Amino acid sequence: MVSTNGSSSTGTQRVKRGLAEMLKGGVIMDVVNSDQAKIAEDAGACAVMALERVPADIRRDGGVARMSDPEMIMAIQASVHIPVMAKVRIGHFVEAQILQSLGVDFIDESEVLTPADETHHIDKFDFTIPFVCGATNLGEALRRVSEGAALIRSKGEAGTGNMVEAVRHLRSILGDIRKITQADSAELFEWAKRLQAPLSLVQEIAETGKLQVPVFAAGGIATPADAALAMQLGAETVFVGSGIFKSADPAPRAKAIVEATTHFRDADVLARVSRGLGVAMTGIAMDEINETQRFAQRGW
Amino acid sequence: MQVGVLALQGAFAAHSDCLTSIGVQSIEVRNTEQLSSVDALLMPGGESSTMSQLLESSGLFDPIATRIADGMPVFGTCAGMILLASEILDGRSDQRSFSAIDISVRRNAFGRQVDSFEATINSSVGDFHGVFIRAPRIERVGDQVEVLGSINDEPVLVRQGNVLAASFHPELSNDARLHEYFVSITANKKKV
Numbered sequence: 001m002v003s004t005n006g007s008s009s010t011g012t013q014r015v016k017r018g019l020a021e022m023l024k025g026g027v028i029m030d031v032v033n034s035d036q037a038k039i040a041e042d043a044g045a046c047a048v049m050a051l052e053r054v055p056a057d058i059r060r061d062g063g064v065a066r067m068s069d070p071e072m073i074m075a076i077q078a079s080v081h082i083p084v085m086a087k088v089r090i091g092h093f094v095e096a097q098i099l100q101s102l103g104v105d106f107i108d109e110s111e112v113l114t115p116a117d118e119t120h121h122i123d124k125f126d127f128t129i130p131f132v133c134g135a136t137n138l139g140e141a142l143r144r145v146s147e148g149a150a151l152i153r154s155k156g157e158a159g160t161g162n163m164v165e166a167v168r169h170l171r172s173i174l175g176d177i178r179k180i181t182q183a184d185s186a187e188l189f190e191w192a193k194r195l196q197a198p199l200s201l202v203q204e205i206a207e208t209g210k211l212q213v214p215v216f217a218a219g220g221i222a223t224p225a226d227a228a229l230a231m232q233l234g235a236e237t238v239f240v241g242s243g244i245f246k247s248a249d250p251a252p253r254a255k256a257i258v259e260a261t262t263h264f265r266d267a268d269v270l271a272r273v274s275r276g277l278g279v280a281m282t283g284i285a286m287d288e289i290n291e292t293q294r295f296a297q298r299g300w
Numbered sequence: 301m302q303v304g305v306l307a308l309q310g311a312f313a314a315h316s317d318c319l320t321s322i323g324v325q326s327i328e329v330r331n332t333e334q335l336s337s338v339d340a341l342l343m344p345g346g347e348s349s350t351m352s353q354l355l356e357s358s359g360l361f362d363p364i365a366t367r368i369a370d371g372m373p374v375f376g377t378c379a380g381m382i383l384l385a386s387e388i389l390d391g392r393s394d395q396r397s398f399s400a401i402d403i404s405v406r407r408n409a410f411g412r413q414v415d416s417f418e419a420t421i422n423s424s425v426g427d428f429h430g431v432f433i434r435a436p437r438i439e440r441v442g443d444q445v446e447v448l449g450s451i452n453d454e455p456v457l458v459r460q461g462n463v464l465a466a467s468f469h470p471e472l473s474n475d476a477r478l479h480e481y482f483v484s485i486t487a488n489k490k491k492v
Contacts, residue, residue: 008419015416018433018472021311022346022378041392044353046309046346081392081407082347083434105413105434128414236313255357262308262354263330 001128016130016150019083019106020214023047023151023237027227027258028216030054030241033072034079040244043254047083047106049239050076055112055159056242056281059293065113067095070102077103085132090299091117093126100129106151107131111298112158112241121299124148134218136169136296138176138211139195145212146198152211154235155296156219159242161283163220165296166230170217174234181209219296222247222280224260224273231264248278301486304329304338308354310346310379314471315479322476324483332363340373340486343380345433345469348388348407351379352395361396368400373462373489375482381465382407382436389439401463402442409437421468423449423457425481430456430468438467462489 002011009015026046031037037048052068053061067088077084083105088095090109095116099107109122111134121144124131130150135141141152154173156166180191180202188206192199204212214237217230222243230238238261244254256273263269291297303319305312307328319326319342326342329335341364343351355361368374376384383397387404410416410432421430425448438455441447449457449466456467457478462485470478 006419008417010415010417012418014431014472015418015433018431018469019413019416021314021469021472022433024311024313024346025307025309026347026350041349044309044350046350081349081390083413100414103412103414130413255353258350259354259357263358266330 001126003128011128013148013150017213019130020132020151023083023216024214025262026237027254027261028085028237028239029244029254030239031076031245034075036245036250037076037080039251040254041080041082043251044258045082045254046237047085048076048080049085049087049108049241051087054242054245055295056161056246057159058112059159067092067098067113070098073099073102073104087113088122089113090115091120091122093122096122096127100127104129109133109149111155111295115298119300121147132216134296134299135173137172137195139197140299141173141211141215142195142197142201145201149213151213151216153216153218153239155299156217156221157286157289158219158295160220160286160289161222161243161246161281162285163222163226163229164286166217166219166221167233169219169296170215170230170233170235173211173215177205177209177211180205220283221257222283223277224256224270227257227261228264228270231261237261243281246281253277253280301325301340301483302327302338303483303486304335304341306341306343306351306380308358308360309350310344311469311471312344315342315344315377318471318476318479322480322483324479329360330358332359335360335363335367340375340482341367342482343374343376343383344471345378345380348379348382349392349395351383352392365398368398368463371462371489373464373482373486374400375464375466377466377469377471378433378435381405381467384463384465386442387440401458401460401465402445403438403458403465404440405436405467406439407436408434409439410435418473419451421449421451421456425449425457426477428470428475428478429473430470431472432468435467
């Protein structure tokens with residue numbers, strides 16, 4: 001929501017997308033308490049995602065996953081200087097109102113939590129703080145942008161330690177953007193229809209060659225090489241969820257993933273930081289997950 | 301002339317786009333080899349604690365400090381300004397800075413993202429539309445430092461010799477006049 005006081009305005013799209021710009025080239029880490037948040041900040045995270053359970057545990061426990069306890073989020077806010085994000089259920093705008101009242105820096109309207117609305121996502125223009133939303137393809141990304149999202153991330157398949165779905169989503173989103181830049185003006189109408197996305201946004205992509213907001217990678221990233229792969233595919237930052245704190249030795253792995261994200265094209269650096277990190281999280285192959293238990297299909 | 305944009309983390313791509321828009325060639329700097337090929341360095345916004353750590357791990361901290369001491373022009377915005385300041389308040393205790401400009405800055409002093417704002421800045425270089433993201437505040441300005449721009453009588457754009465620093469983000473407002481100003485500092489220095 002835009003508020004103006006004299007010559008000064010808050011909550012504008014420029015201010016919201018501005019914070020997304022500041023996160024580029026960095027690593028956003030899932031943390032469940034202030035100790036983990038400090039480890040993340042010490043390792044060079046550019047932001048933390050505060051949540052009660054990492055996606056791997058949400059997957060294991062089953063049941064309904066909701067917004068985290070405000071007390072736990074506040075403890076994390078008090079323990080670090082970097083931006084703090086938190087998740088709300090898809091469509092649960094009251095959880096978002098609560099997070100805004102806490103002064104959280106970014107809200108993730110996330111498929112990792114159990115959706116609260118089967119038809120509607122949150123009207124994100126209604127809020128002063130920015131939102132990040134997941135997408136599996138360009139149509140979904142553009143629908144979220146049209147609702148006011150300031151940042152798009154791949155959904156991937158969270159909590160699996162397996163990045164095959166994140167790669168699929170990034171290739172789909174960024175590949176279609178490349179194709180649209182080659183389309184003629186008549187073909188853009190067909191693209192808008194096929195993507196079920198506003199024509200004006202499709203035309204804007206054809207002109208600028210990029211999505212209106214930054215595209216980050218998320219879902220299954222567990223190693224420095226995974227982070228660098230996402231970056232080389234065209235992601236601008238990576239979210240690492242279960243991959244750090246479900247590994248044998250989180251602190252050195254966190255630091256290595258930060259360095260790999262910065263030096264993502266430098267194989268010598270990647271080789272150096274990948275050495276001796278101990279055991280990565282075990283991970284789950286996609287055919288081991290029942291269709292109904294896949295997070296990525298939540299959201300519309 | 302080649303301008304480098306420190307590309308360890310943050311809004312480096314937006315700065316490169318700004319430089320391109322005024323016809324200035326720029327390269328992303330992530331290692332010492334890239335640093336040695338630039339005449340000037342732009343330090344973008346982002347997270348200053350992340351950048352501090354990556355400056356150490358990439359071995360760039362000391363070479364950049366040497367280049368600044370030798371007179372290389374630098375322009376820091378937001379987190380970049382924090383890295384250049386002589387004193388950081390509310391930073392991490394282990395956070396190092398280049399002490400290239402005699403100012404004290406308080407990290408995130410304008411508040412969290414909910415308080416981030418855009419507003420008009422009156423400056424001797426011209427009036428700017430400033431975008432402030434979880435912005436730092438300049439709480440003290442040394443005798444040698446020139447205040448070029450302010451908002452509500454508070455300094456937001458300062459210069460000391462070849463060092464330029466802003467608490468806001470000129471790269472986010474489609475306005476490259478400050479980049480032009482920085483390039484002119486670099487061009488004048490080359491002539492000397």
